[in-house]
Amino acid sequence: MVAVYVIIGIVVVLAIILWVLYNGLVRLRNQVKNAWAQIDVQLKRRYDLIPNLVETAKGYMKHERETLEAVTNARNLAQQASSAGAGERAKAEGELSSALSRLLAVVENYPDLKANQNFLALQEELTSTENKISFSRQFYNDSVLRYNNQTQMVPSNIVAGMFGFKASEFFEVTVTTEREAPKVSFT
Amino acid sequence: MLTIGMGVLLILIGYFLGAAFDSAVAGLVIAILIWVILSLVAYFQGDSILLSMSRAKKIKRDDHPRLYNIVEEMKIASGLEKMPDIYIIDDPALNAFATGRDPNRASVAITSGLLQKLNRDELQGVIGHEISHIKNRDVLLMAMCGVLLGTIVLLAWYGSRFLIFGGAGSRRSSSSGGGGQGQIIILIVALVFMILAPIFAQLIYFAISRKREYLADASSALYTRYPEGLASALEKLGASTGQLKSANKATAPMYIINPFRKKGMKASDLTSTHPPISERIRILRAMAGVSFNEYDQAYSKVHGGKRVIPAASIAAETVPITTTKLEGEAGEPNEIQRARETSDVMWRLNNYNTIKCDCGAKLRVPPKFKESTIKCPHCGRTHQV
Numbered sequence: 001m002v003a004v005y006v007i008i009g010i011v012v013v014l015a016i017i018l019w020v021l022y023n024g025l026v027r028l029r030n031q032v033k034n035a036w037a038q039i040d041v042q043l044k045r046r047y048d049l050i051p052n053l054v055e056t057a058k059g060y061m062k063h064e065r066e067t068l069e070a071v072t073n074a075r076n077l078a079q080q081a082s083s084a085g086a087g088e089r090a091k092a093e094g095e096l097s098s099a100l101s102r103l104l105a106v107v108e109n110y111p112d113l114k115a116n117q118n119f120l121a122l123q124e125e126l127t128s129t130e131n132k133i134s135f136s137r138q139f140y141n142d143s144v145l146r147y148n149n150q151t152q153m154v155p156s157n158i159v160a161g162m163f164g165f166k167a168s169e170f171f172e173v174t175v176t177t178e179r180e181a182p183k184v185s186f187t
Numbered sequence: 188m189l190t191i192g193m194g195v196l197l198i199l200i201g202y203f204l205g206a207a208f209d210s211a212v213a214g215l216v217i218a219i220l221i222w223v224i225l226s227l228v229a230y231f232q233g234d235s236i237l238l239s240m241s242r243a244k245k246i247k248r249d250d251h252p253r254l255y256n257i258v259e260e261m262k263i264a265s266g267l268e269k270m271p272d273i274y275i276i277d278d279p280a281l282n283a284f285a286t287g288r289d290p291n292r293a294s295v296a297i298t299s300g301l302l303q304k305l306n307r308d309e310l311q312g313v314i315g316h317e318i319s320h321i322k323n324r325d326v327l328l329m330a331m332c333g334v335l336l337g338t339i340v341l342l343a344w345y346g347s348r349f350l351i352f353g354g355a356g357s358r359r360s361s362s363s364g365g366g367g368q369g370q371i372i373i374l375i376v377a378l379v380f381m382i383l384a385p386i387f388a389q390l391i392y393f394a395i396s397r398k399r400e401y402l403a404d405a406s407s408a409l410y411t412r413y414p415e416g417l418a419s420a421l422e423k424l425g426a427s428t429g430q431l432k433s434a435n436k437a438t439a440p441m442y443i444i445n446p447f448r449k450k451g452m453k454a455s456d457l458t459s460t461h462p463p464i465s466e467r468i469r470i471l472r473a474m475a476g477v478s479f480n481e482y483d484q485a486y487s488k489v490h491g492g493k494r495v496i497p498a499a500s501i502a503a504e505t506v507p508i509t510t511t512k513l514e515g516e517a518g519e520p521n522e523i524q525r526a527r528e529t530s531d532v533m534w535r536l537n538n539y540n541t542i543k544c545d546c547g548a549k550l551r552v553p554p555k556f557k558e559s560t561i562k563c564p565h566c567g568r569t570h571q572v
Binding site (some may be wrong): 014038042123124125127128131132135136138139143156 | 252253256257259260261263264265266309411412
């Protein structure tokens, strides 16, 4: 009789442990998904801002046709890559970021443009969107790290294996130019 | 742990108070009842009471896009689900605070003085600190501790008076049998306890508050990935001497710096809600990276081996990220521009209408202005209101 109670007790404890671990994994996986959606929102916001910015800057920056075109092209390429996987997408977005920082660096040479209220408002929006992209990427990667740790560490890795929780991919910046300071050329 | 300590203090004081009334249970019930009522009020009304007391004005996105954006950035970085409300307090003193009983109905408030003094990075550090108070649920924790503290002080005050003036008289008649000696000893112990309890409660309260400040600093560094932003903001805050007019003792732990510190006071002792600013800056600048672990190491370097961050938080590591900072000096307004921007917002929030004259003057039209046209006092042009 006692043995039966002991066995029942062990089964109940195991079930509770399983339950807690499973729910923890689901919560982390949803957090990763949600964080990814956040990055998406911010990247879309950037696609919407860029045409406005280029349009405003065009009138003032007669000698920067190439820089402006590079931004527009990078934006279109990034938008096309938005349906691709995390790796390819990160590359396209990295190109766009570096094209943008080149543009904002040459703005320094155009005092009229810097005094334009509309442009200043756009620039604040763009700066902030750029930050939001970084921060949502940061939160996404932290979430992925926590989730991957859970799927690989004992004992939750057993539960993860049983129910098919797979490790997620980091959103890494693969383009080296983004890490460099933008170069300003006075040609 | 410290919170439980305060709860135990409260129950003990209730017990001794009850002993004075010949019924320990009654005292306990009174203590707990008062605590529950005060907690409920603090829980449901705390944020609106605090915000109206400090005369804060709520802003929308268009009122101050930069501030709104920074709050949104920190909301994203911390993984908060809902955007907190943003308030501006019209006060030249430098301070900021967060409030709200849970992360889904939170607010951050900042003085207009601070808003014009800080650049974007510094503002980000300060907002990161406030957002982490929300994220770590410090607002709720400190409200509950504040209520506990208040109840203890209240009960001890009444209790000691009952013991001194009322207790002795009634006791003489009731203790006709034996055991009078034992009762007197209990009375003396109770009296000593009544005097000491509020002091201990206050010290515990301050210790909790300081610990949460360190945690919020560490979280801010983690969210912004840039401890220098907060460090340099704290430097500006520390150099200021203005005191916040509308600050309140009960809400002090929610501010970024202690609103009651005196000029030149070194608040390193046990009786402050906030750690000394210079020390907070030293820790932030000693950080080798941005994670909790590195904050903890920097803290122990400054403090000779002691630790401050709860072990549960340290377990969560982070992925290092190189953030692209686009903000060159190009788009960043300087201090004069920020001051103009902030005063524009304050006028607008007070329902003043601003008209820009061609001569460069700005006309502020009060909300009660009856005429349909107004003359520029500088150049004499007439404007439609």
